[in-house]
Amino acid sequence: MKMSTRFLALAAVLLAGSLALPGTTLAAKTRLAFSGGPEGGTFQYFSNGISTRLSKNLPDVEVSNMASAGSVENLRRVNSGDADFGITYSGDLFLARNGMLPQDAKKYENTLVLGYLYGAPAHLVVLANAGINKVEDLAGKKVGIGPAGSGAAASAQRYFTKVGLWDKIQPQFIGYSEAVSAMGDKLLDAVWVFAGFPNASVIQAAASNKVKILDTVELGNKTGFFTEFPFYAEVTIPAGTYSGVDVPTKTFQDSTLWVAGKHVKSDIIYNSLKDIYSPEGLEFMVKVSKAAREMTVPDGIKGTVTPLHPGAEKFWTEQGLTITPMQKSK
Numbered sequence: 001m002k003m004s005t006r007f008l009a010l011a012a013v014l015l016a017g018s019l020a021l022p023g024t025t026l027a028a029k030t031r032l033a034f035s036g037g038p039e040g041g042t043f044q045y046f047s048n049g050i051s052t053r054l055s056k057n058l059p060d061v062e063v064s065n066m067a068s069a070g071s072v073e074n075l076r077r078v079n080s081g082d083a084d085f086g087i088t089y090s091g092d093l094f095l096a097r098n099g100m101l102p103q104d105a106k107k108y109e110n111t112l113v114l115g116y117l118y119g120a121p122a123h124l125v126v127l128a129n130a131g132i133n134k135v136e137d138l139a140g141k142k143v144g145i146g147p148a149g150s151g152a153a154a155s156a157q158r159y160f161t162k163v164g165l166w167d168k169i170q171p172q173f174i175g176y177s178e179a180v181s182a183m184g185d186k187l188l189d190a191v192w193v194f195a196g197f198p199n200a201s202v203i204q205a206a207a208s209n210k211v212k213i214l215d216t217v218e219l220g221n222k223t224g225f226f227t228e229f230p231f232y233a234e235v236t237i238p239a240g241t242y243s244g245v246d247v248p249t250k251t252f253q254d255s256t257l258w259v260a261g262k263h264v265k266s267d268i269i270y271n272s273l274k275d276i277y278s279p280e281g282l283e284f285m286v287k288v289s290k291a292a293r294e295m296t297v298p299d300g301i302k303g304t305v306t307p308l309h310p311g312a313e314k315f316w317t318e319q320g321l322t323i324t325p326m327q328k329s330k
Helices: 002-018 042-057 071-080 088-099 151-162 176-184 200-209 217-223 265-274 277-289 290-294 310-318
Strands: 031-037 060-068 085-089 113-127 140-143 169-172 190-194 212-213 233-235 247-259
Touching: 002 190, 031 042, 031 071, 042 113, 042 247, 042 265, 042 277, 042 290, 042 310, 060 265, 071 085, 071 088, 071 113, 071 151, 071 247, 085 113, 085 151, 088 113, 088 151, 088 247, 113 176, 113 200, 113 233, 113 265, 113 290, 113 310, 140 176, 140 247, 151 169, 151 176, 151 190, 151 217, 176 190, 190 200, 200 212, 200 310, 217 247, 265 277, 265 310, 277 290
Parallel strands: 031 060, 031 085, 140 169, 140 190
Antiparallel strands: 085 247, 113 190, 113 212, 113 247, 233 247
16 A cells, blocks of 8 residues: 555656646647738738737737738748748739739639738829829839839739830839839839838838829720729829828729638637737737728628638628628638
8 A cells, every 4th residue: 555655646746747847738839920021011010010919919829920022922922831821912812823923824722811901002103303294104214113023013014014014114123112212313213112001112202202193093994904903993092191292193902911821720810810800909900000990890801802711711700791602711
């Protein structure tokens, strides 16, 4: 009997010791990578904000923010598993899923939608005294269109090709901040920014020089741009959004979407959406970027024309939203 008691006591000590070892009482955190955007772009504000909040509020998840060229690079990273979360434009994702990206017939079917973030309008910015009054005046000019692999560059090529100017302009694949500085130094004639307004880089341009923003809708309508690319919607940048730009500007926008890889567990997706789209989460996001004022539960899947992640479909269905056939998870 004494041996049995001693054995049980020793076993209890050994068990207690093993439980005290590091990592034996707590489950390891799931570490996720969020592919954001270039410096000065709205993508990077959103990806960093969401990463920070989820790392703080989801006890078993840690999300790290990654710099990126933007939309197209993000969807490719997420599709391959090099990133878990990303931000992309609805149009890029639609084309990628259907093997219709420029010079890329691959079908990217592992990148799935979580939710709508904001509308991203095209800003075609020029110096006010440059003698450039309409899009057609850019023939022969140098235009900064965003980094290679970015959604900005992809949308610029799509637009300028359709309106017959891609082979006439001199596209420069550089980031927003660098581009507006180069335009101020007369090294560029125009800058294409595809981001929610007000955008930090356009604010920078308007603060340093007198600028104007060109109407992209008139020529787009004439050439059938909106018929060929129906995921784009007309929008107006209000007068006074940027210093010195005192007239409203007609342009077009794509929907900016939060996406995740098919490989990410559905419970993580569900809990992430539950946190970010809560009243507290939405209030936090508006502090991160004013563009987040467009984030609401009723508009949670606005502009989505590709499948949702199963965890997202469950969340939005519980919120009372109708999931269309094209949005159904697969």
